[in-house]
Amino acid sequence: MGAEAKDLVLKEISPYLPAISRGLIEAQSEEFLARVEEIRLRCGQPLMLKLGDEDWTVTANGQPSRSLHLGYRVSEEDIYRSIASISDNSLYAFEEDIRRGFITIPGGHRVGLAGSVDSEGDRVRTIKYFSGLCFRVAREVPGAATGILGEIYAAGGGGLVNTLLISPPRCGKTTILRDLARQISSGKGHPAQNVVLVDERSELAGCFRGIPQLEVGAQTDVLDACPKAIGMMMAIRALSPRVIICDEIGRQEDYSALRECINAGVRVICSIHASSDEDLRRRPVIRELLGGGAFRLGVVLNRSRGPGTVKEIIRWEVS
Amino acid sequence: MIALKVMGISLIMGGCGGWGLAGARRLDKRVEVIRDLRMALGFLEKEITTMFTPLSLALERTAAFCEYPVAGLFMTSSAVLQGKQGATIREAWPEGLAYLLNHSALRPEDLKVLQNVGGQLGMSNASEQKKVFALLQEELKLQEEKARAQATANRKLWSYGGFVLGAVVVILLL
Numbered sequence: 265m266g267a268e269a270k271d272l273v274l275k276e277i278s279p280y281l282p283a284i285s286r287g288l289i290e291a292q293s294e295e296f297l298a299r300v301e302e303i304r305l306r307c308g309q310p311l312m313l314k315l316g317d318e319d320w321t322v323t324a325n326g327q328p329s330r331s332l333h334l335g336y337r338v339s340e341e342d343i344y345r346s347i348a349s350i351s352d353n354s355l356y357a358f359e360e361d362i363r364r365g366f367i368t369i370p371g372g373h374r375v376g377l378a379g380s381v382d383s384e385g386d387r388v389r390t391i392k393y394f395s396g397l398c399f400r401v402a403r404e405v406p407g408a409a410t411g412i413l414g415e416i417y418a419a420g421g422g423g424l425v426n427t428l429l430i431s432p433p434r435c436g437k438t439t440i441l442r443d444l445a446r447q448i449s450s451g452k453g454h455p456a457q458n459v460v461l462v463d464e465r466s467e468l469a470g471c472f473r474g475i476p477q478l479e480v481g482a483q484t485d486v487l488d489a490c491p492k493a494i495g496m497m498m499a500i501r502a503l504s505p506r507v508i509i510c511d512e513i514g515r516q517e518d519y520s521a522l523r524e525c526i527n528a529g530v531r532v533i534c535s536i537h538a539s540s541d542e543d544l545r546r547r548p549v550i551r552e553l554l555g556g557g558a559f560r561l562g563v564v565l566n567r568s569r570g571p572g573t574v575k576e577i578i579r580w581e582v583s
Numbered sequence: 584m585i586a587l588k589v590m591g592i593s594l595i596m597g598g599c600g601g602w603g604l605a606g607a608r609r610l611d612k613r614v615e616v617i618r619d620l621r622m623a624l625g626f627l628e629k630e631i632t633t634m635f636t637p638l639s640l641a642l643e644r645t646a647a648f649c650e651y652p653v654a655g656l657f658m659t660s661s662a663v664l665q666g667k668q669g670a671t672i673r674e675a676w677p678e679g680l681a682y683l684l685n686h687s688a689l690r691p692e693d694l695k696v697l698q699n700v701g702g703q704l705g706m707s708n709a710s711e712q713k714k715v716f717a718l719l720q721e722e723l724k725l726q727e728e729k730a731r732a733q734a735t736a737n738r739k740l741w742s743y744g745g746f747v748l749g750a751v752v753v754i755l756l757l
Contacts (some may be wrong), residue, residue: 282669351705352638352639353706354710355637356709356712
């Protein structure tokens, strides 16, 4: 596992780093690299690595350190070289991704972009003069959703029920949703189902040029970079899904599309940012959806025993 | 003895005349290369702003589209980008320009605008890239006109100048 996780950083992310940072990161131990979740390059600031909740840097001698002021300082040239490498010197080919604020690299890893945002009204035209890059390591955790899937089937008496994953950021909901898609569409212990992943932020399937880089199952179709509300309606019309999975619902149009899906008899599994049932019920639209019996199961996640810890299972009765 | 003199005169006249004609040809060649360069950049612009082809491949395709020596600029730059991990256009482009300068009748001032703007190739969105190409085309057009004017003004000078110089040398030697 450690060697595999290390390879993920060394083979899939490190080639996109500028030479100096690449050397510093490649000098780290297997255990250290296996825990890396984020690598951050900020102009004039220390090279940063996020390992769980800990922030680390690497000194110019290649020593890992928690004293950030000792870290190797990332230069403007480093940022330029990295962005040139990520885009194959072809930023024009990534216009849409840049507008959304990130570029996905092979392997499904996302590189968040910071810099001077050129906008027009409420629309981002482009980002130029890049000042920071955030490499987020996309890790698959096969089996991460096994326990939750059991609960979903149990709540439905052997069938799937509409489920809401309730979680603050960085608690593993994306990893769990991805594994749910994989398991449901592969038919682990249950009949395989057609699944559509509406992956608005290209995080669930980690698509690179439209092709999923992460394992999402044999019968899963992915609508990559597609707004959730539009994607859900497209899926119903064109892809005959049994289950639709999407991440981070929150806009008014998402709720309307959810209602359409549920009325069409399609099962929906999605996540929402909140930390408890009470939090959730403070939102009038969600309260209304729950009151109408749209969702039967809620799974509250936190990080108390690491990402993906199930804090609470809520069964909402149909009134 | 006379035969030897005639041979010497012929050699001097032929050498100087040939040198003058080559000079005149170089003036015309310079204009042709700048025109080819403009055409090639037009092709590259389409590859970038319409086809969204990755830069290394776009340069390779442009090289295939145009002829020696202009093809060398694009082929060399593409080879540098494809051959080295982490290579940037800022490094690849000057190598291509160096090739072009060494293998063509262009002068350093002809390539100045390409040196200044080349590093921006690929590193912005399509509409910005269009602006870069528009600037390149405009500057190169001016350079082409200048080169053409110089060719017109100096062609005869070089063409006849070589023979005149040969004649002067012959007279001096006689």
